[in-house]
Amino acid sequence: MSYWMAVRRRLAAAALAGIDVAALAITYTGNMTDEIVTMGDGNQYRLLTLTSSGTLSIPAKVKADVWLCGGGAKGNPTWTGGVMTGHGGSGGFIAQALRQAITNITAVVGAAAGNSSVSGDISLSANGAGSPTIYSTADLSVVYGSSGGGGRCVTSSDNLSIAVGLKGTGETTYPFGDTIYFAGKPHCAGGGGGAYDTTEFQGDSYAADGGAGGTNGGNGGSGDYLGYVSFASYGTPGAGGTLGGGRGGSANTGKGTAATFYGSGGGGGGYHERDEEGDISEYTYAPGAGYQGVIYVRIPLKQ
């Protein structure tokens, strides 16, 4: 055997031996958790969770999967001009790319409603969630985020058509579609819609409930006009979607709550009116903030 043939054989053998992924000295200039896990497909991965922006450096070219989501939207405030409470904020959009060869990437993690992206060896982006206008009937055919925000409340059963929840994309928001490893953690939930109620002096109360936030790419629930309710009763704000969508605002519970998990939307603003024999006092309850996005990089230990 010639010298060069022997060299080629040794190089081929070294390549086949593969890369010790677990031993790689991976660095990230932002905030990252780095763990070795067994995921839902039964395979072991080195799972990197990037929660702030930075540069990821891997000392050898590896095949990896990347999943990311943009930030969730803040809930909409109440519009007192025609009295409609706020839609819940939608969840951030998602994107993924599988079996990508990477060594160095710049990762941008979107804040609430901000866009997340990866550039360098691969290019991938996921927008933050948007919001409809608060003033009139929203174009509910538009998708503002992966999971829709909960529907707003209106003051009359005639207007229920504009109390529908915001539309979701219908795609799963479990990272890598892994419902086992991420069980109970669908990202990018929608926030709940704000509640409405009005109380007349020593008399009737009228109320409407906010719609629930969407989960796992689903649409937000519709707001519901209850009409007459017992004296001093309240409308119920929409619950946030699973996991981390904010609750809507209401007279009973106060302002909408902020989202609490990656990519989720905040609760919509609520409204309460007190009518003292024609002397009307209006109270609005602020919407909750959305939550930042996140980026996952998973590298199979078996390359």
Added chain:
Amino acid sequence: MKYAVVKENAVENVIVADAAQKAELEAALGAELVDAQPFNLQIGDMRVGANWTRNQDGEQIVLTEHATYDELLAKIEELEAQINASN
């Protein structure tokens, strides 16, 4: 902390990054990073001269600076100190 990604005086994105990565990310993104918190900067906001502005219902309004969280905490501590001193 929260940074606005600014290109040609317009906010293109709002991101999460540590202050230590500011220069690195500015170079990587080819953009200026501005602390988003004081004016609660959002995508689409524009810098006009020394002011940050936002298109609100067709009107370009000038944004006013909010107190930072740390400033609010400092103010609370200051007020608590005054209350304690008066007791």
